[in-house]
Amino acid sequence: MEKKSELLVKERQLVAPGDAVARGLDYLPGAGCYRKNTDIKSKLLGLVRLKDRVVGVVPLSGVYVPKPGDGIIATVSDMQSTFWILDINSPYDALLQLGEATAEYIDIAKTDISIYFDIGDVVYAKVLSVSRSKNVTLTMNDYRAKKLIGGRIMKVTPSKVPRIIGKEGSMIELIKNYTGCHIVVGQNGVVWLKGSNEALAAKTVLMIEREAHIRGLTDRVTAMLKAEGTPGPVEARAEEGGV
Amino acid sequence: MKAGAPEALIVKGKRLDGRGLEEFRPMEAEVGVIPQSQGSARFSFGETKALVGVQGPRPMHPKGLQEPTRTILRCYYFMAPFATSERGRPGRSRRSTEISKVIGEALSNVIFLEDYPKTALDVFMEIMQANASTRCAALTAASMALADAGIPMRDLISSISVGKADGKIIVDVAGAEDNFGDVDMAVATVGGGDAFVLLQMDGVITLDEFRTMLELARNGCATVYGRQKEALMKRYSIEEVSEL
Numbered sequence: 001m002e003k004k005s006e007l008l009v010k011e012r013q014l015v016a017p018g019d020a021v022a023r024g025l026d027y028l029p030g031a032g033c034y035r036k037n038t039d040i041k042s043k044l045l046g047l048v049r050l051k052d053r054v055v056g057v058v059p060l061s062g063v064y065v066p067k068p069g070d071g072i073i074a075t076v077s078d079m080q081s082t083f084w085i086l087d088i089n090s091p092y093d094a095l096l097q098l099g100e101a102t103a104e105y106i107d108i109a110k111t112d113i114s115i116y117f118d119i120g121d122v123v124y125a126k127v128l129s130v131s132r133s134k135n136v137t138l139t140m141n142d143y144r145a146k147k148l149i150g151g152r153i154m155k156v157t158p159s160k161v162p163r164i165i166g167k168e169g170s171m172i173e174l175i176k177n178y179t180g181c182h183i184v185v186g187q188n189g190v191v192w193l194k195g196s197n198e199a200l201a202a203k204t205v206l207m208i209e210r211e212a213h214i215r216g217l218t219d220r221v222t223a224m225l226k227a228e229g230t231p232g233p234v235e236a237r238a239e240e241g242g243v
Numbered sequence: 244m245k246a247g248a249p250e251a252l253i254v255k256g257k258r259l260d261g262r263g264l265e266e267f268r269p270m271e272a273e274v275g276v277i278p279q280s281q282g283s284a285r286f287s288f289g290e291t292k293a294l295v296g297v298q299g300p301r302p303m304h305p306k307g308l309q310e311p312t313r314t315i316l317r318c319y320y321f322m323a324p325f326a327t328s329e330r331g332r333p334g335r336s337r338r339s340t341e342i343s344k345v346i347g348e349a350l351s352n353v354i355f356l357e358d359y360p361k362t363a364l365d366v367f368m369e370i371m372q373a374n375a376s377t378r379c380a381a382l383t384a385a386s387m388a389l390a391d392a393g394i395p396m397r398d399l400i401s402s403i404s405v406g407k408a409d410g411k412i413i414v415d416v417a418g419a420e421d422n423f424g425d426v427d428m429a430v431a432t433v434g435g436g437d438a439f440v441l442l443q444m445d446g447v448i449t450l451d452e453f454r455t456m457l458e459l460a461r462n463g464c465a466t467v468y469g470r471q472k473e474a475l476m477k478r479y480s481i482e483e484v485s486e487l
Contacts, residue, residue: 014476017395018396018434019472032395041398043397044393044396045391045478059393061393062281062394063300063359091361092302093302133361134360
């Protein structure tokens with residue numbers, strides 16, 4: 001007898017590790033799920049996401065695991081003559097080699113590379129590669145990559161970054177409009193803020209993080225910003241982080 | 244029988260604390276109780292209270308102990324000096340080292356260790372108050388704390404103790420039953436009964452009694468499993484919306 005495949009949960013439903021999310025071989029386990037016999041079960045405490053036949057679970061907590069192409073905010077933590085080591089808010093450190101940092105020719109015998117990036121500097125960079133043993137390399141060869149000067153950084157749960165950015169950057173645009181802050185969001189959960197009303201922007205980001213899993217988020221954020229911020233378009237328009 | 248033992252542990256089908264033979268002490272479960280740790284939980288069987296915090300995955304130091312293909316799970320079980328009626332010596336002991344080991348081995352059955360190579364994952368379990376079944380409470384809370392920390396797991400681990408006192412089989416051993424009873428058996432299952440990942444027993448029983456106890460333990464674990472799921476779901480309930 002042929003068994004019919006069926007989905008056992010709804011999209012965006014909260015599931016715990018071990019919860020069966022789908023039955024049958026017509027569905028495929030995506031990120032955050034595993035297959036046990038013919039069932040697909042959740043690995044994580046998170047929200048179900050369905051894309052065609054692939055069932056995944058988006059975690060509500062956890063650390064950042066880098067993947068190639070991610071735009072992240074990193075802090076330089078160490079420096080050698082030809083590369084930098086950066087803290088990327090992850091269990092793994094990342095390497096930025098001189099050739100990936102700048103396009104110009106540099107004679108390392110004569111140059112102290114701290115004129116490009118020094119220890120403590122914050123940069124927006126792109127993940128170039130991640131090896132199987134999690135050796136991470138970064139590149140500045142991206143139109144969004146740059147050094148972030150001044151401002152403040154805060155950390156949020158990496159899996160909630162898409163909520164902070166919003167659909168096509170709508171949420172971040174909203175915060176920028178009401179606070180006049182430059183905001184850059186890295187996929188690794190680091191948020192960089194700079195502007196006049198950093199405190200309100202930070203408060204908003206924390207609220208989004210706290211309530212990311214609850215529907216009607218945009219309305220609540222708008223209400224909060226309307227009550228406390230100065231509305232209207234502002235000349236400040238910063239590049240937004242990866243979507 | 245040892246000195247200080249009560250005359251009977253079971254009187255007219257009721258235990259010393261008034262419970263029936265297969266009745267649990269009241270269970271409490273809560274997740275996210277330590278904001279400073281990546282994941283945390285508390286779980287209690289009556290007076291036995293366990294508090295667990297999870298840190299990691301984080302970089303493994305010293306680097307020589309890193310595993311290139313998986314994370315290293317480090318479990319630490321401690322009993323607070325004030326957890327028992329007589330003050331305990333703080334820090335690790337032979338007993339706590341053993342319990343840390345068996346809990347670590349139970350947890351490594353469900354965690355996807357290979358998802359985070361070269362890292363360490365620390366599970367700190369503290370018994371705030373002890374009245375038997377502390378390892379069961381610690382392990383149950385640990386699996387909830389790991390789920391709260393966003394660690395990928397096959398399923399939750401639930402644990403319960405069963406035993407024998409005055410010739411009767413009992414569930415959730417407590418107090419005098421632990422000290423003066425015939426048998427105490429700690430059992431942990433995956434997914435409320437799919438597989439056993441911990442089984443420790445002292446005392447003498449027959450094979451039939453053992454089978455009965457194991458089946459009771461499996462059913463008990465299913466109850467605990469329900470409470471764990473409930474607590475995890477409550478962590479992200481819709482109620483906590485900011486007032487605006």
